[in-house]
Amino acid sequence: MASLVGSRVERKEDKRFLTGKGRYTADINIVNQTYAIFIRSPHARAKIKKIDTSKALKSSGVVDILTGEHIAKDKIGGLIAGWAIRSEDGSEMKCPANPPLAKDNVNFVGDPLAVVLAESLDEAKEAADLVKIDYKILEAVTNLEKTMESDAIHDGIDKNLCYDWLLGDRQKVKEAFDKADKIIKLDITNNRLIPNAMEPRACVIDYNTASEEITCYTTSQNPHLSRLIMSAFGGVAPENKLRVVAPDVGGGFGSKINLYNEEIVCSWASKKIERPIKWVAERTESFLTDTHGRDHITHAELAVTNDGKFLGFKNETIANLGAYARVFGTVTPTYLFGPCATGVYVMPAAYSNVKAVYTNTAPVDAYRGAGRPEATYTIERIVDKAAIELGIDPIEIRMKNFPTEFPFKQTLVHQIDSGDYVAGLNKAKEMSDYDGFVARKKESESRGKLRGIGVTTYFEACGIAPSPVVMMLGCGVGLWESAEVRFNPTGQVTIYTGSHSHGQSHQTTFAQIAADELGVPIENIDIVHGDTDKGTFGMGTYGSRSLTVGGIAIVNACKKIVAKGKRIAAKMLEVSEDEIDFSNGEYVVAKSNKKKTIGEVAFASYLPGVRDEVKSPLPEGDEPGLIESSFFDPANFSFPAGSHIAEVEIDPETGNVKLDKYTAVDDFGTIVNPIIVEGQVHGGLAQGIGQALTENAQYDDTGQLITASYMDYTMPRADNFPEFNLGFTCTKATTNPLGVKGCGEAGAIAAPPTVMNAVINALGGREIDMPATAEKVWEACNEMKKTNSEAA
Amino acid sequence: MKKINVEVNGKKITKEISDHTVLSSFLRDILNLTGTHIGCDTSQCGACVVHVDGKSIKSCTAFAADIDGSKITTIEGLTKNGKMHPMQEAFKKHHGLQCGFCTPGMVMSAIDLLKNNKNPNDREIRDWLEGNICRCTGYQNIVAAVKEAASKM
Amino acid sequence: MKTFDYHSPKDVKEASKLSSSKSVFLAGGMTTIPSMKLGLATYKDVINLKGIKKLSGIKVSGKIVKIGATTQHAEVAKSKELKKAIPSLAALAEGIGDPQVRNRGTIGGSIANNDPAADYPSACIALNAVIHTNNRSINAETFFKGMYETSLKSGEIIESIEFEVPSKSNYQKLPNPASRYAVIGVYVARFKGDNVNVAITGAKSCAYLDKNLSDALSKDFSTSSINNVNISSKGINSDIHASANYRANMIKVYAKKAVEAC
Known part of the structure; x- marks a missing residue:
């Protein structure tokens, strides 16, 4: 049997999605269900003086209206930050309480404070309009730069500062900077983004009054984690009375990592009213209340020698947490950001200082890449600026500073096990016809257009691990993953994984891996995920961890199956285990025609006996059945890397930026399914290019989100992109048996600096912040014309 | 009523x-x-x-x-006698979907394109799909799928 | 969405009779339905005009093109007759929204709604359109009054729009990258006798005739004559997508593009 790892296998999940048979949360209806509408604050910051539900409660079809008072009375806990970060001075971070329904204060537009439950959606909406709320409006804190001088939003949190974190050595950096020929300085904004999974968040809750069990169907990237938080911190029900199911989920990109207010409130309320509850977000609610991404202001400095060697790097960053700290909110701008801030370069000294602050905006949390795009954007912009100031080609300056030996001990934290950055950049250079750029630029200029080229080299740290280290750094949980592999007596295999697929294609790729390990046809392998009642426990899907952590748990469980099978086969074949080889699903006795298939072994394991004789195929000490599980905790992160090159053409008359060419060369180690990996890269690129050119979440001074619909938030569409040109290099990861590295976030990490370096190149080095909208670019073009004519 | x-x-x-x-x-x-x-x-x-x-x-x-x-x-009405429509087949072959949420609308829109333009080029496909947002695929494999379907229909 | 009574009258008279201060006429519904969903508008009665046969269709006769109010954008875009008579108008329709919006949205709906960033109003002004209602005929210039405001009275229904066929014309728009509505749109139409109309959309509370550009191009129909026109940013819209200054500048850039394409 040919190996399936590495083949372009068509997806097992596609037929149901393509024929309308997917089952998303909003597709689920439960007999006798009520409908929930959340009442949300229209103000960014206010005190709740009074909530009057009397008229609304009498409205037709209303079952109940519950407020923050009710939820506090029932002692239901709120949402939490998953990582405890310590400040440079040793003090612990400061986090406000985040009740599921606000009782005293609301802190962002969209903050929920009551829920209306009614017989129909129309009636719930009708009643919601009748709830009267008396607010005392307070001045909103929305300007990130001025946050620390503004009013404290939360009692007891001075300067709105969650923490002031440092990674690295200030003294060493100072020494390095003292030796430098030149200091390159850069001030940048990493624009705020809204993840915008196409499926809006939703939950459907079914409470069983007899068993007292709550079933919560929800749009989650990690149902087990949601159950844990809802039980341990929310106190909604003990874990054994709480089943969380994330069925088909329509994209997450980080925004569905968190457990949200609505799931806690509806689960608790369902028990209270003894009725099922359905809640589905409207798109505006998604804009207002899904966790947002990025939103940093950074000052960075790079110390260089005249010939382009890097001596040291530092960054001072203010990161916006929004109104509350959520699961990955506090770690995204610290351990997911700082260690990557020195990029793929040998950097003798570095530090990263981050002040995370609260503002009256939606909570900010992980969004595709989480911290690593912000880090890569900073280093790759400043490296390009160094190239410009030193008059060195951007490829040459990068080559000069690459590590040449692996493992590579990166400055701040990471020990990178494998990579070949030179090979990647050379390949990208060739594929993009870098040398032909000058001619293409000339051609563009002949049509009155400007053309620019931009380069980025990046590495990513994904599959955060190992658990003892991440918990030492403040994580509230371990970041392993579990798998259980079950052979049925008749030979098919069901695999339960704690990873969750909401577009990632686990049903296919995980089955490919297992098919190779077990020698069972892929058609006979099913992957089950997303239901806390099915499968052990899982940490879920984010940070490009599914394959490198969850996939390896499957490999390990399969290996245990094969090992047990071997013991059984040996007994059945009456030979010793050493005499048996396992390949292509068969246990074969060397130099003989004696063999048993793994299916026969599985069958025997479940039916351990024969007629008329007391005889078992099971060796002594082995129990019947063929089921094994594994909890895999990797020894380290995995470190994909790559080089991307983009070309843009700018119309100086309008400022319109056309992305003309995009070449991405990535090293993901072993590739399980090329067509799926390509799809992941395409998707990541689209989001990264969206950040660079179009997307921007904007709040006004009063804290109103002014980009709260697709009319104003510019989602990239098909006509925004050229055809992407992808290439791959391969250095296998040494920290897992498949040699795989994560691939889901690469595009979103590499694309923003690649595109912006190209735009800035076209603008003759004039810096602009993302997104490079037409007007901003047009203004830069005008400045350029002015300078050029003055020079002439 | x-x-x-x-x-x-x-x-x-x-x-x-x-x-x-x-x-x-x-x-x-x-x-x-x-x-x-x-x-x-x-x-x-x-x-x-x-x-x-x-x-x-x-x-x-x-x-x-x-x-x-x-x-x-x-x-739901595209599949005839258990056989998927050529557009559905092409989406599967070219991995034109990931989470699957935008997919039904995308497929229905793409089929209408081919009614209006039997042999669209990349640009025409991308322009036509202006009203369909996909957050997963970056559209590239969707474009490939529509081209494939055009050649089969 | 709040409940209402839905009506599907068979003729204009019946439709008009059904209307009140709490009713709305429904054509394509591309703006009406979303605004009802978002709670921005509520009605007691929704009166669908699509069942009224005589309100739909395109007729070209000599120098006049008459388009029925409920004619969908897609039909306008595809009409062979119109492509011959006023190709720029068909192209404008092809550029509205997306294919699904074009399959539903109507010219009458667009004009009655008078969105400041809608495309059709600029065509009406540039092409000396006459808007025929069930009561009267209104010149485009006096029809568009302000943001979402027209001279239509309660119960008045647009039946058709008559456009004058120009000798040359072109429409160019800078689309809003998010909504794809016009940040600015410039409709240039040149008629026999060299009279030129330049109508702008997206720039103010509603589409308008730019006198200066029209005069300059009437005198000298060339891009260089546009250079000499001063377009002030005073009174021009400013939002997160484009400042007044940018819009004012783009009016000239797009006017030139339109003249070049004429």
């Missing part, structure tokens, strides 16, 4: 509906055809695209009462 007579995926249907029922809700909540998705509910994202009398429209922005007497095809 209004009584409407429609043909949905080849089946004649008569139903009583509220005056303000929109087509997407009629399909999803009354006929249980949940393959048509609601991504924005205000006609921008395209997840709800269906065909009415052979033309693609956004079902979230049409009243069911207004569709009275029409023939409607949804994603």
Whole structure:
């Protein structure tokens, strides 16, 4: 049997999605269900003086209206930050309480404070309009730069500062900077983004009054984690009375990592009213209340020698947490950001200082890449600026500073096990016809257009691990993953994984891996995920961890199956285990025609006996059945890397930026399914290019989100992109048996600096912040014309 | 309440509906055809695209009462005798979908494109799909799928 | 969405009779339905005009093109007759929204709604359109009054729009990258006798005739004559997508593009 790892296998999940048979949360209806509408604050910051539900409660079809008072009375806990970060001075971070329904204060537009439950959606909406709320409006804190001088939003949190974190050595950096020929300085904004999974968040809750069990169907990237938080911190029900199911989920990109207010409130309320509850977000609610991404202001400095060697790097960053700290909110701008801030370069000294602050905006949390795009954007912009100031080609300056030996001990934290950055950049250079750029630029200029080229080299740290280290750094949980592999007596295999697929294609790729390990046809392998009642426990899907952590748990469980099978086969074949080889699903006795298939072994394991004789195929000490599980905790992160090159053409008359060419060369180690990996890269690129050119979440001074619909938030569409040109290099990861590295976030990490370096190149080095909208670019073009004519 | 007579995926249907029922809700909540998705509910994202009398429209922005007497095809109606439509096959072959949420609308829109333009080039495909937002695929494999389907249809 | 009574009258008279201060006429519904969903508008009665046969269709006769109010954008875009008579108008329709919006949205709906960033109003002004209602005929210049405001009275229904066929014309728009509505749109139409109309959309509370550009191009129909026109940013819209200054500048850039394409 040919190996399936590495083949372009068509997806097992596609037929149901393509024929309308997917089952998303909003597709689920439960007999006798009520409908929930959340009442949300229209103000960014206010005190709740009074909530009057009397008229609304009498409205037709209303079952109940519950407020923050009710939820506090029932002692239901709120949402939490998953990582405890310590400040440079040793003090612990400061986090406000985040009740599921606000009782005293609301802190962002969209903050929920009551829920209306009614017989129909129309009636719930009708009643919601009748709830009267008396607010005392307070001045909103929305300007990130001025946050620390503004009013404290939360009692007891001075300067709105969650923490002031440092990674690295200030003294060493100072020494390095003292030796430098030149200091390159850069001030940048990493624009705020809204993840915008196409499926809006939703939950459907079914409470069983007899068993007292709550079933919560929800749009989650990690149902087990949601159950844990809802039980341990929310106190909604003990874990054994709480089943969380994330069925088909329509994209997450980080925004569905968190457990949200609505799931806690509806689960608790369902028990209270003894009725099922359905809640589905409207798109505006998604804009207002899904966790947002990025939103940093950074000052960075790079110390260089005249010939382009890097001596040291530092960054001072203010990161916006929004109104509350959520699961990955506090770690995204610290351990997911700082260690990557020195990029793929040998950097003798570095530090990263981050002040995370609260503002009256939606909570900010992980969004595709989480911290690593912000880090890569900073280093790759400043490296390009160094190239410009030193008059060195951007490829040459990068080559000069690459590590040449692996493992590579990166400055701040990471020990990178494998990579070949030179090979990647050379390949990208060739594929993009870098040398032909000058001619293409000339051609563009002949049509009155400007053309620019931009380069980025990046590495990513994904599959955060190992658990003892991440918990030492403040994580509230371990970041392993579990798998259980079950052979049925008749030979098919069901695999339960704690990873969750909401577009990632686990049903296919995980089955490919297992098919190779077990020698069972892929058609006979099913992957089950997303239901806390099915499968052990899982940490879920984010940070490009599914394959490198969850996939390896499957490999390990399969290996245990094969090992047990071997013991059984040996007994059945009456030979010793050493005499048996396992390949292509068969246990074969060397130099003989004696063999048993793994299916026969599985069958025997479940039916351990024969007629008329007391005889078992099971060796002594082995129990019947063929089921094994594994909890895999990797020894380290995995470190994909790559080089991307983009070309843009700018119309100086309008400022319109056309992305003309995009070449991405990535090293993901072993590739399980090329067509799926390509799809992941395409998707990541689209989001990264969206950040660079179009997307921007904007709040006004009063804290109103002014980009709260697709009319104003510019989602990239098909006509925004050229055809992407992808290439791959391969250095296998040494920290897992498949040699795989994560691939889901690469595009979103590499694309923003690649595109912006190209735009800035076209603008003759004039810096602009993302997104490079037409007007901003047009203004830069005008400045350029002015300078050029003055020079002439 | 209004009584409407429609043909949905080849089946004649008569139903009583509220005056303000929109087509997407009629399909999803009354006929249980949940393959048509609601991504924005205000006609921008395209997840709800269906065909009415052979033309693609956004079902979230049409009243069911207004569709009275029409023939409607949804994603569920494309498969004939267990065999997927060439557009569905092409999406599978080219990995033109990931999470699957925008997919029904994307497929319905793409089929309408081929009715209007039998052999579209990349640019024409990308322009036509302006009303369908996908957050997963970066569109590249969707474009490849539509081209493939054009060659097969 | 709040409940209402839905009506599907068979003729204009019946439709008009059904209307009140709490009713709305429904054509394509591309703006009406989303605004009802978002709670921005509520009505007691929704009166669908699409069942009225005589309100739909395109007729070209000599120098006049008459388009029925409920004619969908897609039909306008595809009409072979119109492509011959006023190709720029068909192209404008092809550029509205997306294919699904074009399959539903109507010219009458667009004009009655008078969105400040809608495309059709600029065509009406540039092409000396006359808007025929069930009561009267209104010149485009006096029809568009302000943001979402027209001279239509309660119960008045647009039946058709008559456009004058120009000798040359072109429409160019800078689309809003998010909504794809016009940040600015410039409609240039040149008629026999060299009279030129330049109508702008997206720039103010509603589409308008730019006198200066029209005069300059009437005198000298060339891009260089546009250079000499001063377009002030005073009174021009400013939002997160484009400042007044940018819009004012783009009016000239797009006017030139339109003249070049004429």
